Amino acid sequence: MEKHDSLYKIRHSFAHVLAMAVLDTYPDAKIAIGPAIDTGFYYDIDFGEEKISDEHLKDLQKKMKKIAGRGLEFSGTPVTAEEALAHYKNNPYKTELIQEFAAENKELTFYKTGDDFIDLCAGGHVENTKELPLDAFRLDKVAGAYWRGDEKNKMLTRIYGLAFETKEELDTHLKMIEEAKKRDHRKLGKELGLFTFSELVGPGLPLWTPKGTLLRKAIDDFVWELRAEKGYKQVTIPHITKEDLYKTSGHYDKFADELFKVGSREGKNYFLKPMNCPHHTQIFDAEPRSYKDMPQRYAETTMVYRDEQSGELGGLTRVLSITQDDAHVFCREIQIKEEMNAIWDIVEKFYGAFNFTLGVHLSFHDPEEMDKYLGTPEVWASSEGLIEEIAKERGVDYVVDLGEAALYGPKLDFRATDSLGRTHQVATIQLDRNLPERFDLTCINENGEKERIVMIHAAIAGSLERFSGVMIEHTAGNFPLRFSPTQVAVIPIAEPHNEYAQGVNDALVAAGYRTTMNTSKDGFGKKVRAAKKEKLPYFIVIGDQDIEANKVTLESRDTGESEQLSIEEVLTRFNEEVQ
């Protein structure tokens, strides 16, 4: 969204009108910044002693409509720093911004809305408040926000507004939000009994129940199945290491703050691993490798740890213990393309199975901040060139994101769009010519010479925690058959049907399906409701007619339809669906 977009202008203008409404009601409030954002706008405001909450929004919104209805013109005028500072002498936030802009010799402009209100602002507004679509906006919520996002600063009050061009767009967005709330993975995770948090263990550290573990395992098994076809082998590493490993890898210098430090009684320093690549290099490097042994493809599903600030923790989206399905390919230069394409194939198959649409981002380095990375500009240029070449050859649309590269190399990042239209950072493929340099990783080539190899880092589901959260919301807990912790409920209508039902259940279990059988004395309706509440993909009902016909009645969660089938037909259908 650019300054010239009409939607940007609408949202940014609403921010000014919000500030006007606030100052009209609370003349002592000090306004800080008020940008347009993805779904509307916000304004950060210091209300002093006044406590502002969601219940104040109704009045503010009414006042905003009144102000906009007055048909005020937006007009900008350049000002000197002195003029600006004089105007804002009682506002420390604007004062700080003005001093900064002045120090950078930036041009300062004041934007007026009618005659009453002036805001320090770079522009991008509608011409007149009459143009604002008053039925396509609403004030949304109040939140706390540190001034400039720094927790050392004062906490301001942020008022969020939603704004679109039409009422229909606003309604669609509100409906999506409503649906997203229903699908919140924290809520569904609890209802479906997938994971839990314990106050004794701490926030950001999910504990997975048997059902949740089955879900994780089904996801992970699928990744393994796809990887096995491409020759990946499982390896196993410990979760800690002496700091020497990260001194060699370079992570120590760049990331020491985000690493969990582990103290031992002998005073040795260990770290909890925040990634697996340095450990995996040590397996590759344990013996000399011939070109005949290349590539070596190591994969491992294992937890890594990041010392996140506790304010950033929430549900499965941001956790302290992240289970990565992490792979590292050690290969020769001439093998890079084939290996990266093989991983890309896996990514497409994996996300395709869940009906996610994938966006491709080439995360490249920012040439103006070379100190954030390891390696020379030449190595970066060559790696990035190769990645772009692969993307072009596959004929996909892609976006280049400068400054989003990993410490050691550029990345191919995939973003999945879910059923509510939200995008999530998911799989990643990274090309790394720096760690092989730092760990001096080589193979012996056809001429008997040492040849520097390259590393490719690849995660498919990425973080099993985050992916589980995304998938729960994407499917609203209606997991595809293969991934459902319990796949089928077998429900005898009444006691005389229990024995036959047991046989059906046993046949399903023998075929590898996860079932639940309800032979309690509960009424039939109650049994069906229990199965539906668990969102099981199928349930099988057994009554007199089924037993007579030597069949079962299969009902599908997704179609709502039921059919009388033989157990063989049921298994055939299930096997096809799982494939």
Next chain:
Amino acid sequence: MEKHDSLYKIRHSFAHVLAMAVLDTYPDAKIAIGPAIDTGFYYDIDFGEEKISDEHLKDLQKKMKKIAGRGLEFSGTPVTAEEALAHYKNNPYKTELIQEFAAENKELTFYKTGDDFIDLCAGGHVENTKELPLDAFRLDKVAGAYWRGDEKNKMLTRIYGLAFETKEELDTHLKMIEEAKKRDHRKLGKELGLFTFSELVGPGLPLWTPKGTLLRKAIDDFVWELRAEKGYKQVTIPHITKEDLYKTSGHYDKFADELFKVGSREGKNYFLKPMNCPHHTQIFDAEPRSYKDMPQRYAETTMVYRDEQSGELGGLTRVLSITQDDAHVFCREIQIKEEMNAIWDIVEKFYGAFNFTLGVHLSFHDPEEMDKYLGTPEVWASSEGLIEEIAKERGVDYVVDLGEAALYGPKLDFRATDSLGRTHQVATIQLDRNLPERFDLTCINENGEKERIVMIHAAIAGSLERFSGVMIEHTAGNFPLRFSPTQVAVIPIAEPHNEYAQGVNDALVAAGYRTTMNTSKDGFGKKVRAAKKEKLPYFIVIGDQDIEANKVTLESRDTGESEQLSIEEVLTRFNEEVQ
């Protein structure tokens, strides 16, 4: 081995004779303690500036034989502390012992060997050195040992001797040692490419290669298979926790020294988990449980961490990161017996499959050291009574070990005897009425009342690292078919056989077997030697005759025999062997 056993007398007497030989050669040496041990004896000696190594042993041994040959009588006399102290006025070690014994009012005795040598000693000797079987003993090796095992004390020189009643017994033992050296899991692990250690990662932190990971996984999958039959479900927990969890569990007070502390940037204290039980209680406690939900059986193969002293680390036997196949059953009092028996069944099946013989130890608490444990004497008595009852009902021989219980309850410990006759601590089943108390774990019983539940802790392989090490030595790397990382080598005799061999290989892979196919230009003999070096359970040779007969030639590692079979017959044989 008691003081009155003839073997004890022989070994203890040799220790005295060793001291005599040492003092004869090194008159300034100060002798400390010299007990009989499992395979012979040792004597800890302070040699002052003198450096003693294995090469000095030959002369000492010769001198010992000479001394013994003189036919010296052993005779004991009570002495007062004053007399004893006067005799040892230049020996700080004996002085320390005498002062301690005197403080405890213990009777002191001096044992003379002939007229020349006196040692402070509680007795247990042959009557005359003539009785010592000089062909059934030898000095073995020199090692360092802290005085009284405390690293704060001076490091003494420990001279080990082997001693048996007959030359045959000594020879058998030497042969076993020789064989054990060949089978050393550190050596075989490297030769078979199973695991590696990295100086950058640190000692005690093994990194498992693809082959080693297959071995671990095959072991673990077997445990899961046995557990699945008994209704165990997999759960997943993070490796760290706030200290609150261990404050509630009681581990904080009892084990803080052995825990790895994890520091976060916000100054919160985390611990790396040294066990999984406290985390698992939080999954059980995440929702109210009805008696209908009981028992809940949680299992997880996951790493735990113990802050071992680095001097104690070696190979896979003692590591900092221990992978436990750990299970916790949350059950009602009335379910304890059935659940413990079910675990015992798993243990028997598991170790039976590897041809280990199992010894059963009841590890009970030491009533004189109640401060080492959680819980009341009554709870302990009841738990121990129940365990002994189960052992009796199963009709097995068992040993009661006082003082070997866990912090929270008594244990059923299993010791496996390997093919070299050595025993290893392996599986464990522990009954715990204390953690449920501390975490207030309950279920709602038939009367709608809260009922305190109990926990059973169970590990089958125990530590996957230690079990792998034991199994490598037990089998000398000749893993049973099911557990072999690579199971079959397919070897075409020459190039024309490659295509047919590929078909055979594909059929084996499709049936789930792990194969390697050697189509290199190496000669046939070289290919076979490579397969044998890897100790693969089977190799399949493909030549003209095989192709003509539409068969393969299967050779077994264990029998050395080869047979022409159809591929179906091979698969039938393999499937039977895996079962």
